[in-house]
Amino acid sequence: MKENKPNAEKSIVDIALALGVSAATVSRALNDNPRISEATRKKVKEKAKEMGYRHNSMASSLRNRRSNIIGLIVPRVSMYFHSVFITALQNKLQPEGYNLIVCQSNDSVAVEQQLASTLYSSRVDALVVSLALYTEEYHHFDGFTNHGTPLLFYDRVPTKSYAAYIVKGDDYRGGLIAGDHLIEMECKKIAYISGPLSCSIYKERTEGFTHALAKAGLHLNTDWCFYHELTAENAWNSLRQLFSGKEKPDAIFASNDTTAVAAVQFSREQGIKIPQELKIMGYSNDPRSSIISPAITTIDQHPTEMAHRVAHKLLQVLKDKRQAQEYDAQEIVPVTLIRRMTT
Amino acid sequence: MKENKPNAEKSIVDIALALGVSAATVSRALNDNPRISEATRKKVKEKAKEMGYRHNSMASSLRNRRSNIIGLIVPRVSMYFHSVFITALQNKLQPEGYNLIVCQSNDSVAVEQQLASTLYSSRVDALVVSLALYTEEYHHFDGFTNHGTPLLFYDRVPTKSYAAYIVKGDDYRGGLIAGDHLIEMECKKIAYISGPLSCSIYKERTEGFTHALAKAGLHLNTDWCFYHELTAENAWNSLRQLFSGKEKPDAIFASNDTTAVAAVQFSREQGIKIPQELKIMGYSNDPRSSIISPAITTIDQHPTEMAHRVAHKLLQVLKDKRQAQEYDAQEIVPVTLIRRMTT
């Protein structure tokens, strides 16, 4: 004997029962399968609405072996670059029927591993990752490629060869442009504040920057180079150290805008004239860089463009299972010099 | 006859077969059910690892009728307040075993409805929402409460009574504090740039602000009041209009920092002295407000604190199904005046 629990979830079986048809018919009708007559389709849909039926993605996913969910691991949601990236990615994927599970590693390798494992069991249809600052091993992502789940790194990508799709900014060129620009401004004593070299973006910016200086016959003074997490606190420490010696730099290239902003504030506090005595460059074109005075010369990474490319690649791969294994050349998103008042 | 597809997904049945035990035993062993002996548990786990088994959340969710996924709908991920909120919420929920599906409405009611519907079918265990700017009807959320899925609004909450949990900032008080502060600074001719009143936060800030002025015997000059989406472009338009008449205001209360920043930049361009000729207040304590010069007096909304309260409420409700229907009083997160150089 069947009870009628009033608030229980209705399934397609309940609809079928109520209508005297089979569950298969209901399923097909709801999915607009052309093999169902217009009449029954309408009848079914009305009944479904009437009974408060809702599609069960969990059952559907199980059956179809696809969740329509894409996993995203990002160092921090609140970083300007990533927040814009997420916005754009979400806006591209949503209309295509994909939901985004957004997770943040907080720049901890351990958390990143944990998240990878969780998303792995969650059967995401694809995983998109921007690596934590000190991630140098990638085995926690092996499962995805082994099981044929598309894996894509963007921005902070593996520094060693790894089987995955890659979309990155042209960080080498960003460093190069920055170096060229400072040299064009006739800087001779250039300081450099970078993130740790375990992270692809800082590694490549450093290479490009070094190359630019080398072209001009300059080399980086190791006393004036800092490699650490690019927080405001760390920036102030390095800046104090930088200006405590007898010889002062005439330029600073900071590998993010948080650091560049700190440099401007530090200079203001110390009465250092910008750009006359000190030129400053940042990286990312964070809104703060344009709002502070003097506004900071920086490098735009075009996060929206990067998200579009990531979305495009994902959708292409997800549609076409065939080429899931063809990891063609990395995609490289150009960068742009934004000239402002600090140089 | 069973084929051995090498790359096929292994299930607990495969493990059971390989070990000569039942699937139930495997399931229990993997879930650390105490009714399984230490020996078999170990045996099973080893075999599972060896066979490359991974837990299937989809099947598990179907069986358990819970997805361990929490849905989040936010106007825009890239708004400072929300990006910080998301960071904090995620950091609280992740360790408890919940994943966050982050979606953005782009402040479009239609998108919000679409997202609600999708998340509804996705069987999220709970839904957290900050409403779009012009959402005044809430029927697209009815399904959640009807089916007993916890629904929680934060920040931008319904303006009409609606059965859901609510965690909000003290926007009335924020407006009041702002008004009191400007009056204490002896402002007499106060302009006001607000978001649309369809949105709870702007409505309440307006009420608080109006009340503060009324206490001082002032009333808002309607020519100096603007209600529109708080973008930089709209701000500039309103500011130009504001200063085109013969009588100029001596203070502006802007209901977000984007607008306050625009006001400072506009004043700079027009040669208006701040704070002598014009005092400016913003809202949110966006990093830009502290970086611009002069730094802007604003109201801090404590997004992290709000996220903690939301997480706490969610976890409590998700653990204790019993009280899923008790929508006790709204939680109100205090706000703080951040006094800077523009007042």
Place this chain on the structure above:
DNA sequence: TTGTACGCGTTATCAT
């Protein structure tokens, strides 16, 4: 055009 029958992977329940 519609129905039948079964599988997807996991777990609760009852039995041993």
Place this chain on the structure above:
DNA sequence: ATGATAACGCGTACAA
């Protein structure tokens, strides 16, 4: 301590 079985809700080959 472990096994056998039956759901969970949906989609699809195959049959009618």
